[in-house]
Amino acid sequence: MSSSSDHASQSPDMMSASPSPPPRPSGGDGRQLPSIPNNSTPYTLHQNSSKLNNQANSNRGSNGFGPFFQEYSMMAEYTQLQQQKIPGVYVMPCAKTPLVWSGLIFIRQGLYQGAALRFTLTIPDNYPDGNCPKFAFEFPVFHPHVDPETGELDVQRAFPRWRRNVNHLWQVIVYAKKVFYKVDTKSPSNLEAATLYENDIDLFKKRLAKNIEQCEERLYQPPSLDDPFTLRFSPWNDAxxxxxxxxxxxxxxxxxxxxxxxxxxxxxxxxxxxxxxxxxxxxxxxxxx
Known part of the structure; x- marks a missing residue:
């Protein structure tokens, strides 16, 4: 399974080690994502058990196919993402569930040029009938619409109501990249970043430069998402x-x-x-x- 991008890193002295694709099953053409377990988002912490049961039941929705339809939807969404060939973006569905995707965004122009940002896209259990997916950066980037504590990007600004067959996961990723090229300070999640951007752009740039440096250093550390398909980085080694x-x-x-x-x-x-x-x-x- 390949990543969706032009496959180009913008950070020097860095080599990305893409994970090996999952083994193909015997017979057929192998175009298959990991099966969806009963608890389909194992990375989500502190969920109420009764809520999980309700979400599992809502997976069946009105389509009548339950997890089979959902798995097909995930395959279709990932295929669309690959076809978009979004520059500077790498994405891989996680090994344990197709409802969690991990990836990296490389910013090549503008104020955030040089940033390499690891992220996680968490898709609702009742997709495609649920709410907007959650998009969170592993290391909070200094941006008006990124929560400074959780690293979550406010994607509901662009998708206030998730519309089935109209909105797609690749659009969420495109939006997550777009916010770094056109900075908006209305209704910020990070008030300090918004205030500095509006009133003291020089200080904003200094804070941002330090933040980008920290994000790059974080890339060399083990990812917080414990999944074998998560992209990992190591310094250049000739050997x-x-x-x-x-x-x-x-x-x-x-x-x-x-x-x-x-x-x-x-x-x-x-x-x-x-x-x-x-x-x-x-x-x-x-x-x-």
Whole structure:
């Protein structure tokens, strides 16, 4: 299962290690997400048991298919997300449940340029008939619409009422990226960030620069979400990553030769950056890399 993005990291000296896809079942074409367990959101803490039972029953809704319909809906949503090819975004459904997606957003322009933000998208148990999904950053980013304590982004500003077959999960992710390019300070979740942005932009930039640095440092630590599919980062290591870089380039060249044309590494699910250069998918000019 591949991530939805142009597969390009904006942070230098960093190599992303994408998790291996789940094993394909014997027979069929393998296009299948993990089955939905009875308690379909194992990462949600302190839930009332009676509430969980009610949510499980509401999964069946009016469609009559219950978790089977829901699993199909999740597969369709993830396929749509892949088709969007949202620049600078990586997303993976979690191994234990398709109702929790983890990912990363890389911001390449504007005030938040250089930020690398890990996030979790939590989908309601009764999707697609439920409320708006929750979108939370693992490390709270300094932004007017991000809660400074929980890291949750106020996505209900854009989706006050979740409409089945009209609103989609990829739209939530696009909105989460858009808020960093066009900052809005109305009805803020972080009053301090909103006030500084309006009244003291220089101090806002200083606070933001420190926050972005902390977010990048946090990437190298184990993710808070205990899931094998969560993306992990490690500093550049020639003994490990140099060979991987060569494999990426060679596989791209083989694909180009077989297809009779050029091949973009991003189309093959590959991602790397030269630590000394800011170009995406940079390669040695000599072609020896």
């Amino acid at each position: 490990v990553h140099a060979d991987v870089k060569k494999q990426m380039l060679h596989s791209s060249q083989r694909h180009s030769s077989d297809a009779g044309g050029s091949a973009n590494p991003s189309d093959l699910g590959l991602s790397w950056m030269d630590p000394s250069r800011p170009e995406i998918f940079s390669r040695d000019e000599s072609g020896s890399a």
